Amino acid sequence: MAAGERALGAAGAVAFGIAVIAAATAAVEGLLRIGLLNRYIVPLPSEVLASFPRIVVEENILAPFVVTCKECLYAMLLVAVFGILTGTLLHRFVALRAATETWVAALASAPIALMYPLFLVLFGRSATTVVAMGLIAGLPPAILKTVEGLGGTRRVLINVGRSFNLTAGQMFAKILLPAALPNIFVGLRLGLIFCLINIVGVEFMINFGGLGHVINELAERYDLPGTYAAIGFVILVSILFLILTERIERCLQPGT
């Protein structure tokens, strides 16, 4: 009964979400049709929807979609490895944390996408540049939330570990890291957002494959419905990765 109610609740939430999006889309459509919004700047949502099959066929958007997904995946894997590692070091060494935490936080708000010329010099006009910029953009939240998660481990859980004579390695692997995982995944999800924005942004600016490149080309042709439809594919990448991180988190933390 409870499981049934939960399933019904979840289905209801999804239905409500879809209804909200449909209502907002209908509102924009209405505002455009009565002339309150400019059709030369914002295309009709109905036209955007209609252009989805067109850009799949004519622009072969699935290939750049896969390219962006791959770049995002590589960047996110690197964000996870380096973010958790750096966060752990900052948690472990208090002086290091005091010296760098503010800078890491400041990095999160820096317009990293504008540093693309530097990365072009370092890595050339390649996917490495795109991934590297995605990595740099995604790192700060992953680092900061790892530090927060490890530091926020309940004292009693640490004391349980100490009472069982855990080594430092066991304490980290069996108590600190699992306890910090919910925070770490929040950091990874935030990192994913920054990462994807930068990846698509850099693809757009250096015209090197991926969805950013397609958006650039469609915008250059003033194909507004196609541009917005391509942006829809970027949102799809984001949704896929958010679902993926949620699944991984649920696998790692089944009871929470």
Next chain:
Amino acid sequence: MGAIGTEARPAQAMAPPPDWVLVVEDLGKRFDTPDGAVTAVDGVSFGVRKGEFLSVIGPSGCGKTTVFNIVGGLEPGYQGRVRIGGEEVRGPHKSIGMVFQEESTFPWRTVLENVSFPLEVAGVARAERHQRARRFISLVGLAGFENRYPSELSGGMRQRVAIARTLAFEPTILLMDEPFAALDEQTRLILGDKVLQIQQELAQTTLLITHNITEAVQLSDRIVVMTFRPGRVKRIVEIDLPRPRTSEIVGSEAFGRYVAQVWNDLREEATRGMAESEIGALSRRP
């Protein structure tokens, strides 16, 4: 004093008898606070016999948890000595298993995984540790809940998981800090029964830190009554109630007399503690 076989005697310096597995000698601990140094405990001495259930009771702020942390090896920088089986210990010791006041199960592990945790870190093979863990899960009355997560259990059940996990460590001495403090009175009595049953079945030497008189009398062979800050041993009360016991003992006349006796010892300390807390609160008002 002396009612129904009770032996109550003032604290005194002790030469540890050979059957004492845990000896606490002249413990002292000071904490530096913004309001100055506070002596939490001072000159606390007692011993626990093999298979005995000993409770330490006192008003809030008497340093009970400090004693718990020192004996468990979690509190550094204290005076005095803690000896287990004649060996002086200065840190967490394999002979001591601790059950904490706060909810301490690992939410990401099932009941079975929680209880088998100490065996896992000790390197016991999966099949064997699960088999051993199941025994302790059954002992605390949670058979059938092995694959549940703590979030699916009540507070009392979670505390039983924590107790089973500590028992799976197979400690010589079970050290518990107000393990039922967050539970309602009925659950507390029922869990008290369960603890009694386990303690009697395993002949488990147990040191319980509590502020609950009923719980202390229900479970203990002896009760160490502590003074308000600085915590000192005011009196050690022998509880001469028949064993095996159950929570039915709570309704007996003898039980009531012991409760009254311990309360007589505690009342003055609790009143002093309350008065000092109020004075402290007033002095901190802007």
